[in-house]
Amino acid sequence: MMISHELTTWSILLFLLAATILGLGGLLARKISIQTKGCVLMAIAFVLQTTSFFLGFHKSFQGGLSAGAYLQIFAWFTALTGLIFWLKLKQRTALTFAAPLCAALFAMSLPYMEQTIVLPKTLQSSFYILHIGFLFTSLALMAVSFIASSLFLFLERRIKSKQRIKGFLQDMPALSVLDTINKLCILTCFPLYTIGILSGLLRSKPVYGATFSGDPKEIVSLIIWALLAFVFHNRLAAAWAGKKPAMTMICIFLLSLFSLLIVNTLMDSHHSFTAN
Amino acid sequence: MxxxxxxxxxxxxxxxxxxxxxxxxxxxxxxxxxxxxxxxxxxxxxxxxxxxxxxxxxxxxxxxxxxxxxxxxxxxxxxxxxxxxxxxxxxxxxxxxxxxxxxxxxxxxxxxxxxxxxxxxxxxxxxxxxxxxxxxxxxxxxxxxxxxxxxxxxTQVASNAVSISYAAVELAKRIFGDMAQHKAMLIGAGEMAELAARHLLHFGIQELFVANRTFARAQALAEEFSAHALPFESINETLPKVDIIITSTGSTDPIIRARNIAGVLRQRKNRPMFFIDIAVPRDVDPDVNGIDNVYLYDIDDLKEIVEENLSSRQDEARKAQKIVEDEVTSYLAWLKSLEVQPTIVDLIGRHERIANEELTHTLRHLDPDKILALAQASPENSKAELQNLLEPMLKAIVHKINHEPLMYLKGESTHLGQIERINTIRNVFGLK
The missing domain is CATH 3.30.460.30 (Glutamyl-tRNA reductase, N-terminal domain)
Known part of the structure; x- marks a missing residue:
């Protein structure tokens, strides 16, 4: 049987779109069985994407990472995080909301897959995989935390202000569950992000001549790290729960999106996707 | 029928x-x-x-x-x-x-x-x-x-709570999710509060405390709910331990004040608290709802939810009426099919009786020895002999079965017009 890169890519996108339609459709129509089917399709898309990585279809690994590859890896880690929450906490909603995000990231990646950034030899080492891997895992955790936090704030506001929770909102996880998801994301995201940043800073000296070169990406990343450290500390030491960590995680995720979509594409940085 | x-x-x-x-x-x-x-x-x-x-x-x-x-x-x-x-x-x-x-x-x-x-x-x-x-x-x-x-x-006809006690417990589930990991305290002993406690137990609340000004009453209720009885004075020291508090005392002043809750929350490491105040006058200071991670619903809030839910059930009931109408039609169709059942049985019985009569008649004239001898001498001859026997039988069956329809067609047993009779017969027997 012929398995091509193109066929796999389109199959993954198809599964992600079907998972989005069934997941959100089931959620809105309050049909658990349909929503669960969406989650199963999401799991299939994840397995396919993982297989495609192992089969080396991800061309971008050969000479560096393209903007498309970045987005696909981000989608993969987001799907992984959603799957973990589905299987461990029995929360379909996390995966249901991860599905459209993954589908959008995957679809957006396709036009940019061929724009491979040829990395300097100094960056073509295992440290680079470590750097990217840890940062993208934490980015995926931030994405899931963003979804959980947004839902938490929305539902909390309704409960506090005594507004009725109608329709599909009745099937959303309880506030405590959303807060637990947020907590787990923060507790795993901060150490992973720290390793990602440290691996980058340590490698920066031999490559760019300085540990910190004032690159816009480095500045934004350090701000994100500081915010993560702040929320991580407060969750553990000051027993932060509920609204405050939710609002902080929303800010952190939006800043990370700014870093990925604006700094990497529009600003002059040695992390720029436009470099050739 | x-x-x-x-x-x-x-x-x-x-x-x-x-x-x-x-x-x-x-x-x-x-x-x-x-x-x-x-x-x-x-x-x-x-x-x-x-x-x-x-x-x-x-x-x-x-x-x-x-x-x-x-x-x-x-x-x-x-x-x-x-x-x-x-x-x-x-x-x-x-x-x-x-x-x-x-x-x-x-x-x-x-x-x-x-x-x-x-x-x-x-x-x-x-x-x-x-x-x-x-x-x-x-x-x-x-x-x-x-x-x-x-x-x-x-439909969603049964999906929302329509009693104050149940509405309160549904809200608790929206805040805490799984009840098995949470504890509740009942302060006072009103009927609705008791009902809410009963619902909490039904949903598997981990532990229930009962406090009352009359300790004996608290003990009686605690026994009924397999809960722990508390003296009224120990409410404040129990607050950090419990997640859901249902109050229904006859007190004229609030028994839980906002200024005390900040300290309780610190002890609870900001874990959420849900106050259900069913008492009139209220037992819980309304400012409590302004504190982060604390939720307060009083009797009026719960009544409003119940009224909205009742009205939404009425809307859903209208959708349900359509389902009922479909099913009535389907049941009537089945009932109607029962009415033709005896005619079907009679018709098939009549044809079977004709076939059996003719078969008996044919067998009476059959000589098995002659057929056997013919079969041994020449299979072709025995086949022809059998055909000679069966052909009149089949003709007789066809004739007898068609006798009544032909009488009907000729108009001898009905007052219907000729065209109508012809159409009926052609339709019944599928003649083009």
Whole structure:
């Protein structure tokens, strides 16, 4: 049987779109069985994407990472995080909301897959995989935390202000569950992000001549790290729960999106996707 | 077939509680007589008797209703005239529709309440055990159960709480999710608070504390709920331990103040707290709701939710009525198919009888030895001999089967016009 890169890519996108339609459709129509089917399709898309990585279809690994590859890896880690929450906490909603995000990231990646950034030899080492891997895992955790936090704030506001929770909102996880998801994301995201940043800073000296070169990406990343450290500390030491960590995680995720979509594409940085 | 379905009954709309009690049948029937004895008029019947309604569903002849009412009144030692003003009577499609509405809880005092279906199932089981149901009511009741299930799954008629205590517990679930990991405290002992505590226990709350000004009352309640009794003075020191607090004391001043909650939250490491204040005047300072991770609902908030839910159930009930109409049509179609059943049986029986008569006649003239000898001598000859025997038999069968249709066609047994007769025969036998 012929398995091509193109066929796999389109199959993954198809599964992600079907998972989005069934997941959100089931959620809105309050049909658990349909929503669960969406989650199963999401799991299939994840397995396919993982297989495609192992089969080396991800061309971008050969000479560096393209903007498309970045987005696909981000989608993969987001799907992984959603799957973990589905299987461990029995929360379909996390995966249901991860599905459209993954589908959008995957679809957006396709036009940019061929724009491979040829990395300097100094960056073509295992440290680079470590750097990217840890940062993208934490980015995926931030994405899931963003979804959980947004839902938490929305539902909390309704409960506090005594507004009725109608329709599909009745099937959303309880506030405590959303807060637990947020907590787990923060507790795993901060150490992973720290390793990602440290691996980058340590490698920066031999490559760019300085540990910190004032690159816009480095500045934004350090701000994100500081915010993560702040929320991580407060969750553990000051027993932060509920609204405050939710609002902080929303800010952190939006800043990370700014870093990925604006700094990497529009600003002059040695992390720029436009470099050739 | 002149058998039809009838329903007679009274409910909370047609009769007050005194009348409903006067004509209740729930405890009047012995285990062996869970239904009215069947007769020439009443072929099958089921009695549904609950605190809000008494209804008898029966299949039978045209005078079934009169006999049902007389038997019912007699069972309660009352003249039938005393019963009649409170009774509604439905026949055929209306009776089927009413039963489906009852089963789906669309005719209940609180639309969507789940008990009625269980009560109907119990009534059916008892009638079936007493052998008072037959094919018509068996099918009708099974259909009623499936209609109720459809209504529950396809509409939201039963999805929202319509009692204050249940609404409070639903809110608690929205905040905490799994109740098994949370603790609750009941302060005071109002009826609604007790009911809320009962719901919390039903949903598996981990631990329940009961505090009351009268410690003996707290102990009695704690025993009833398998909870821990607390002296009223120890409420504040118990607050950090509990997630859900239900208050219903007669105190004129708030017993829980916002300024005390900040410290409690620190001790709880900001884990959320939910106060359900059912007392009037209120037991919990309204400012408590302004504190992060603390939620407060008082009796008015809960009443508002219940009213909205009731109105939303009415909207859903309108959707459910459409489902009921579809199912009534489907049941009537089945009932109609029963009416042609005897004709089908007679027609097939007639043709089988003709075929059997001709077969017996043919076999009487058959000589087995002659056939055997012919078969041994020449298989071809035996085949021809058999054909000679069977051909007249088949012709006779065809002739006899077609005799009546041909008489009909010639107009000898009907007053219908020739064109109509020709069309009927051509349609029946599929002639082009």
């Amino acid at each position: 002149d058998t039809s379905i009838y329903l007679v009954g009274l409910n909370h709309r047609t009769a007050n509680v005194d009348i409903r009690e006067r004509f209740a049948l729930a405890n009047q029937c012995s285990q062996q007589l869970w239904a009215i004895p069947c007769s020439e008029q009443i072929r099958e019947n089921i009695i549904l008797s609950t605190c809000n309604r008494v209804e008898i569903v029966a299949s039978g002849q045209s005078k079934t209703v009169d006999e049902l009412l007389e038997t019912w009144a007699k069972a309660r030692n009352a003249p039938v005239e005393e019963l009649k003003p409170y009774v509604y009577t439905y026949a055929h499609a209306d009776a089927i529709r009413h039963l489906f509405l009852v089963a789906s809880s669309l005719d209940s005092m609180v639309v969507g309440e789940p008990q009625i279906l269980g009560q109907l199932k119990k009534a059916y089981k008892q009638a079936a055990q007493a052998k008072k149901t037959g094919p018509i009511l068996n099918r009708l009741l099974h259909k009623a159960f499936s209609v109720a299930k459809r209504v529950r799954t396809e």
